Amino acid sequence: MFENADALLLARIQFAFTVSFHFIFPAFSIGLASYLAVLEALWLKTGKALYFDLFKYWLKIFAVAFAMGVVSGIVMSYQFGTNWSVFSDKAGPVIGPLMAYEVLTAFFLEAGFLGVMLFGLERVGKKLHFIATLMVAAGTAVSAFWILSVNSWMQTPAGFEMGANGQFLPGDSWWDIVFNPSFPFRLVHTVIAAYLTTAFVVGAVGAWHLLKDRQNAHARKMFSMAMWMAALVAPIQIFAGDMHGLNTLEHQPAKVMAMEGHYQSHPDGAPFIVAGIPNSKEQRVDYAIEIPKASSIILKHDPNAPLAGLDTIPKEDHPPVGVVFWAFRIMVGLGFAMLGLGLWSLIARWRGRLYEWPVLHKAALVMGPSGFVAVIAGWIVTEVGRQPFTVYGLLRTAQSASPLDAPAVGASLLAFIFVYFAVFGTGTWYLLRLMKVAPKAQLEGDETQEGPIRSAGITPGPAQKQAIPPQDSAADGGDGQ
Amino acid sequence: MSIDLTMIWAFIIAFGIFAYVVMDGFDLGIGILFPSFAVGEERDQAMNSIAPVWDGNETWLVLGGGGLFAAFPLAYAIILPATYPLVIAMLLGLVFRGVAFEFRWRDPGHRAFWDMAFSGGSLVAALTQGMILGAILQGITVADRAYAGSWWDWLTPYTLLTGLGVVAGYALLGSTWLVWKTEGSAQDHAYRLTLRAMIATLLLLLAVSLYTPLLDAKYWQRWFAMPNVLFAAQVPVLTAIIAALLFWGLRMRWEASLFLLSLGIFLLGMIGLGVSMWPYVVPDSVTIWDAAAPLRSQVFMLIGVAITMPLILAYTGWAYWVFRGKVGKEGYH
Numbered sequence: 001m002f003e004n005a006d007a008l009l010l011a012r013i014q015f016a017f018t019v020s021f022h023f024i025f026p027a028f029s030i031g032l033a034s035y036l037a038v039l040e041a042l043w044l045k046t047g048k049a050l051y052f053d054l055f056k057y058w059l060k061i062f063a064v065a066f067a068m069g070v071v072s073g074i075v076m077s078y079q080f081g082t083n084w085s086v087f088s089d090k091a092g093p094v095i096g097p098l099m100a101y102e103v104l105t106a107f108f109l110e111a112g113f114l115g116v117m118l119f120g121l122e123r124v125g126k127k128l129h130f131i132a133t134l135m136v137a138a139g140t141a142v143s144a145f146w147i148l149s150v151n152s153w154m155q156t157p158a159g160f161e162m163g164a165n166g167q168f169l170p171g172d173s174w175w176d177i178v179f180n181p182s183f184p185f186r187l188v189h190t191v192i193a194a195y196l197t198t199a200f201v202v203g204a205v206g207a208w209h210l211l212k213d214r215q216n217a218h219a220r221k222m223f224s225m226a227m228w229m230a231a232l233v234a235p236i237q238i239f240a241g242d243m244h245g246l247n248t249l250e251h252q253p254a255k256v257m258a259m260e261g262h263y264q265s266h267p268d269g270a271p272f273i274v275a276g277i278p279n280s281k282e283q284r285v286d287y288a289i290e291i292p293k294a295s296s297i298i299l300k301h302d303p304n305a306p307l308a309g310l311d312t313i314p315k316e317d318h319p320p321v322g323v324v325f326w327a328f329r330i331m332v333g334l335g336f337a338m339l340g341l342g343l344w345s346l347i348a349r350w351r352g353r354l355y356e357w358p359v360l361h362k363a364a365l366v367m368g369p370s371g372f373v374a375v376i377a378g379w380i381v382t383e384v385g386r387q388p389f390t391v392y393g394l395l396r397t398a399q400s401a402s403p404l405d406a407p408a409v410g411a412s413l414l415a416f417i418f419v420y421f422a423v424f425g426t427g428t429w430y431l432l433r434l435m436k437v438a439p440k441a442q443l444e445g446d447e448t449q450e451g452p453i454r455s456a457g458i459t460p461g462p463a464q465k466q467a468i469p470p471q472d473s474a475a476d477g478g479d480g481q
Numbered sequence: 482m483s484i485d486l487t488m489i490w491a492f493i494i495a496f497g498i499f500a501y502v503v504m505d506g507f508d509l510g511i512g513i514l515f516p517s518f519a520v521g522e523e524r525d526q527a528m529n530s531i532a533p534v535w536d537g538n539e540t541w542l543v544l545g546g547g548g549l550f551a552a553f554p555l556a557y558a559i560i561l562p563a564t565y566p567l568v569i570a571m572l573l574g575l576v577f578r579g580v581a582f583e584f585r586w587r588d589p590g591h592r593a594f595w596d597m598a599f600s601g602g603s604l605v606a607a608l609t610q611g612m613i614l615g616a617i618l619q620g621i622t623v624a625d626r627a628y629a630g631s632w633w634d635w636l637t638p639y640t641l642l643t644g645l646g647v648v649a650g651y652a653l654l655g656s657t658w659l660v661w662k663t664e665g666s667a668q669d670h671a672y673r674l675t676l677r678a679m680i681a682t683l684l685l686l687l688a689v690s691l692y693t694p695l696l697d698a699k700y701w702q703r704w705f706a707m708p709n710v711l712f713a714a715q716v717p718v719l720t721a722i723i724a725a726l727l728f729w730g731l732r733m734r735w736e737a738s739l740f741l742l743s744l745g746i747f748l749l750g751m752i753g754l755g756v757s758m759w760p761y762v763v764p765d766s767v768t769i770w771d772a773a774a775p776l777r778s779q780v781f782m783l784i785g786v787a788i789t790m791p792l793i794l795a796y797t798g799w800a801y802w803v804f805r806g807k808v809g810k811e812g813y814h
Contacts, residue, residue, distance in 0.1 A: 064583045070536055071579035075572045077546050081561030082568050088561075089626060092554025093774045097782045100551040103544045104789040111540045112796045115533030116803055123803050135796075163775070165626070167554075170777040402562040408632040412569040419573050423580055430587040 002410030010409040011083040011401050014416060016383075018075050020376055021420050025069030027375045030144055030191065031198025032062050033110075033137035035225075040133050044126060049441060053218055057439045058202075061431055063118055068427045070111070072420070083409065087390050087400035094160050094168045094177055095150045102146035110139025144191055152183035155382065156251045157391050168391065181251050185244040186382070192237045193378065196338060197371025199229035203341075204368025205435045207361035218439035220355050223364070227354070231342035238335055242298075248385075249299055252392060254313050255385030258324040260295055261285045262309040270295040270307035275329070278321040283311070285325075319387045327380040334374040341367055486783065487773040490552040491762070493786060497548050499751050501541035502610075503654065503744050508535045510655020512578055512603020513648060514674055515596060523667040524596065530662040530808040532582055537797055539579070551782055555626060555772040556762040562628040563621045564613045564635050571609040577602030604648065611647025615640035618757065619696055623766040639692055646685035650747065653678040657740040662808050675731060675739060683724050686750065690717070693757060699765055700757050709756070716753045720746060 002010065036058055043051035077099070080088045088096075116124060116132040124132070159176030163169045170177060206223030209216050249256045257263075261273045263283040272294030276285035293303040300307070310318055341363060348354045386392055390400040508531045518524045531538075550557040561568055581599035585592045612635065619639050622630035656678050659671035694701040704713050723745045730739050760768050773779070 064587060067536075067580050067583045070539070071576040074539065074543055074546075074575060077543050077550075078561060078568055078572060081546070081550060081557045082565055085558035085562045085627065088550060089554050089558035092550055092557065093778045096547070096551030096554055096774060097778050097785075099547045100544075100782050101785050103540065103547045104785050104793065107540045107543055108537070108789070108793045108797070111537040112793065112800055114536050115800050119533050120803050167775075169775050170781070174777075174781050402558075402565075403627050403629070404562055404565060405632055408565055412565070415569065415573060419576060423576055427580060427584065430584060434587070 002407045005406040005410055007404055007406040007409050008398055008401050010406060010413055011404070012397065014083060014409060014413045015079055017413070017420070018072070018079055018416055020379065021424060022069070022072035022076055023375065023379060024372055025065055025072060026140065026143070027194045027197045027372065028201065029062060029066050029069050030140040030194035031196075032058060032065065032201075033133075033140045034195065035198055035202065036062060037130075037133050037137040040130050044130055050217060050221060053441055054222060054439060057218070057437075059118065061434050064427060064431055064434065066114065068424055072424070075416075081402075082412075083402050083404070084390070084400050085402040087395065090167050090395060090400075091154075091391060092167070093163075094157075094170055095153055097170075097174075098146050098150045098153070098178065102143055102150075106139045106143035106146060108139075109142065110136045113139070141191065144194070145187060148187045148190055149178050149180070149183050151382075152186045153177060153180045154390060155186075155386055155392050156180050156182040157394060168394075182244075182247055185240070185247045189237070189240045189244045189378075190375075192233060192240055193371065193375050195229065196233055196237060197375055199226045199233065200338065200364075200367050200369075200371045202226040203230065203364045204366075207364035207368075208435070209438050210355055211358060211361050211365070213438065214355055216438060216440070218441070222439065223361075224349075224354060227342065227345035227349070227364070230338055231346050234335065234339040234342045238339060241332075241335065246299065248382075252385065253308065254310065254317060254319055255324065255382070256299070257308070257310045257313070258319045258321045258385055259328040259381060260307075261288070261321065261325045262295070262307060263321070264311055265307065265309040266296070267306045269293040269304045270299075272298065273325075278325045280318070280321050317388065319385050324381055324385045327377040327384070331374050331377040331381060334370045334377070337367065338370060338374075486776065486779040487769050489783070490773065490779055491760075491769045494545065494548050494552060495751065495755065497541055497544040499748070501538070501545050502751075503747055504538035504541055505535070506651045506747070507531070507654040507658040507740075508538055509578070509603040509607045510651035510653065510678075511659060512600050512655070513607060513652050514655050514659075514678075515600040515603070517674065518667065518670060520593075520596075523670065526663045526667045526808050527659060528582070528585070528599075530659060533804045534801060535579075535582060537800060539575070542575075552774050552779065553762055553769065553772040554774055556767060556769075558626075559621060559623055559628050559763055559767065560613075560617060563630060564616050565632055567609040567613050567616065567635055571606050571613070574602040574605030574609065578606060603651075607648045607651045608644040611644035612640040614647065614754075615643030618643070618693060618754075618764060620765060621763050623763060639696065642685065642692060643689055646682070646689050649678060649681035649685050650750070653682045653743050654740070654747070657743045661737045661740050664807050672731065672734065679724075679727055679731070682746065686720070686746070690753065697765070703756055703759075713753075713756050716749050716756065720749045723749070 036055060039051050039055040039058065042048070043055060113132040113135040116129065117136050120132065121129045157168070158180040159171045159173055160168045161171050202222050203226030206219045206221075206226055209219035210223055213219070245256065245259075260270070261276060261278050262270060263278075263280075263285070269292070271290035271292045273285055274289045274291060276288035276290075279286050296305040296307055297303050299305075310321070344360060344363070345354065348357050348360050354360075388397050389395060390397050511527050511531055515524065515527060518527050546557070549560075577598040579602075581595045581602065585595035585599065588595065615637075616635035619637060621628060622634065653675065656671050656674040660668055660675060663671060694704050703709055723742050727739065727742050727746075730742060758764055760770070762769050762772050
């Protein structure tokens with residue numbers, strides 16, 4: 001098997017597969033860690049048990065999601081060497097140190113305090129426990145900072161010199177490398193995306209339980225908090241995305257041409273193609289539905305501004321257009337759908353129907369996974385749009401791969417696909433089962449509910465049995481959602 | 482030879498790998514021994530003794546890999562393709578091991594399956610880590626800054642031996658950790674396991690130590706030529722002393738000391754490895770200076786290590802302190 005396959009293509013599929021799967025978990029846990037910190041802060045400040053109940057509810061979910069993020073993340077730290085060794089040798093002196101900083105400042109921080117956050121409340125007390133939660137949340141955010149700096153450097157390399165042995169070497173200033181031109185935009189856009197992803201999951205879980213019981217105070221609280229996030233952050237995200245797009249136009253025009261489906265240059269105002277089928281062979285978009293001049297208005301803020309097309313770029317430097325074009329539309333469409341739900345929730349709040357409007361709750365439920373889809377779509381836009389380079393304009397993907405035979409790469413790809421779908425599929429099912437349990441107040445005087453210890457599953461034997469039955473009875477009501 | 486940044490970085494990476502080996506070593510060792518513990522209380526105690534710390538322990542592996550990438554990119558770019566199937570198997574083993582910590586509690590109906598995943602994943606990770614070590618020691622074909630061998634070069638009797646050696650060594654760390662952290666029937670069982678793991682570890686360590694100098698005349702030189710032998714000979718002597726203490730301590734039913742003595746064996750193994758490899762990072766084709774990142778990368782990272790490492794060690798130590806003492810049958814109250 002795979003003897004005649006293209007080792008490069010298999011390596012690309014493997015990286016795309018492992019990174020896409022991995023990205024799902026941090027996209028959720030970055031936001032969830034912050035949400036947990038907010039819930040614990042509100043609990044400490046107000047003393048209301050409701051917040052602590054919600055904290056414990058989401059902590060269980062966080063523990064499962066975080067474990068999957070950790071194990072799929074370790075795979076990523078080795079994928080560079082196993083499958084992209086030439087890239088690693090050449091770019092290592094520049095991006096290696098950034099990744100080392102990620103380990104030193106983020107991974108140790110979140111992993112070091114995770115144990116206390118999950119199991120240590122009774123051992124360290126409320127204040128130290130809250131600090132542990134804050135450290136975990138900070139760790140997830142710092143991790144995003146460094147890895148997005150690495151990714152941005154591959155998109156918009158800066159601050160380097162070329163070595164005689166073909167390596168990229170750091171120049172005088174690490175500042176120029178870390179804060180390369182696309183980094184601030186990518187960081188803001190991606191971190192907001194993670195927060196929105198979490199907000200829509202929390203909103204959907206709240207909505208699901210409101211559909212079952214409108215009076216559930218816990219479901220009300222989480223739904224309300226999530227809808228505030230949607231209403232306030234979705235518009236910020238659309239603005240941040242626009243800024244990111246303008247930055248891309250400046251530094252990676254070919255990527256924007258692919259996003260827009262602009263094979264040809266438009267000297268006096270370019271249309272925005274709402275939909276169509278990019279046809280790279282003929283260099284045109286078939287069945288295009290266009291809004292005249294709209295693309296020039298969005299990108300240049302002038303209806304008649306000229307916009308160059310892919311015809312100005314050598315053909316061997318074209319990114320794949322179809323994938324980028326469609327992924328971009330999915331991301332933007334979902335962004336506006338999020339905005340719509342946020343606005344709808346404001347109307348519902350104003351009319352006093354936030355908890356009494358089943359159609360709104362159903363819409364929020366449907367939108368639950370929208371953040372994940374949008375994040376992956378956005379990732380595809382930026383990564384496929386970077387092709388055919390790994391270091392944009394300087395190092396081709398075709399010249400970055402490890403000297404491996406196709407059977408080795410193919411066999412490992414199959415192993416990853418099989419294991420990831422089995423393990424993370426099961427894990428996702430466990431997450432859904434946890435989300436199906438109705439959030440509720442802990443029973444008075446039930447000492448087994450005092451800490452997150454049991455909730456994270458550390459307690460063996462009898463106590464576990466005490467804590468579980470009410471959940472199981474709810475979880476047995478059906479499968480998945 | 483004066484000390485330069487490349488040497489400092491070699492020691493930092495070695496420290497990171499050593500920290501990983503001893504810290505995740507006992508986690509993986511517990512995984513390897515897991516099937517021999519009775520379902521229920523014994524297994525839950527074993528699992529609880531590492532649940533709060535395993536994630537932090539595993540992070541040292543990311544530091545080892547990420548640090549190698551950053552400080553010695555050429556070595557990273559040669560070793561990983563050369564040991565490709567082993568690395569992939571290790572990563573997948575760690576996937577099963579890692580998720581089992583949560584999944585076994587989330588799904589009591591399939592707990593037996595996740596216990597198996599925990600144990601199998603740990604065994605595969607330990608075996609492949611040992612085999613990767615062996616594959617590096619037996620030499621890697623390098624041409625033009627890249628791995629130039631085939632994708633089965635790593636599979637030899639020698640690498641199988643080093644793989645088994647690491648499995649036995651991790652089992653020793655795991656069993657002595659459990660002696661320290663458990664009580665009752667689980668601890669009795671851990672004492673019995675320690676004896677077996679100790680004998681297996683020492684025999685395999687001896688076998689690897691005798692085999693390695695025969696692989697290549699250079700290893701022989703580094704160990705037995707004057708004046709190296711005066712330093713190198715201390716390693717087996719100290720190992721023998723620690724082994725004797727371990728047997729004595731087991732009879733006396735020492736607790737924490739047994740674990741610390743096992744760490745001593747690993748430390749000596751690491752020093753022995755240093756004697757064999759120095760100054761190569763890929764024996765005998767790439768030295769640490771060939772593979773080193775440029776000065777600017779080394780300095781930038783050294784600043785980060787100097788600031789963060791004391792903090793990391795402090796809060797990691799604190800996390801261990803929080804969960805000190807016997808794990809108990811009731812979990813953490």
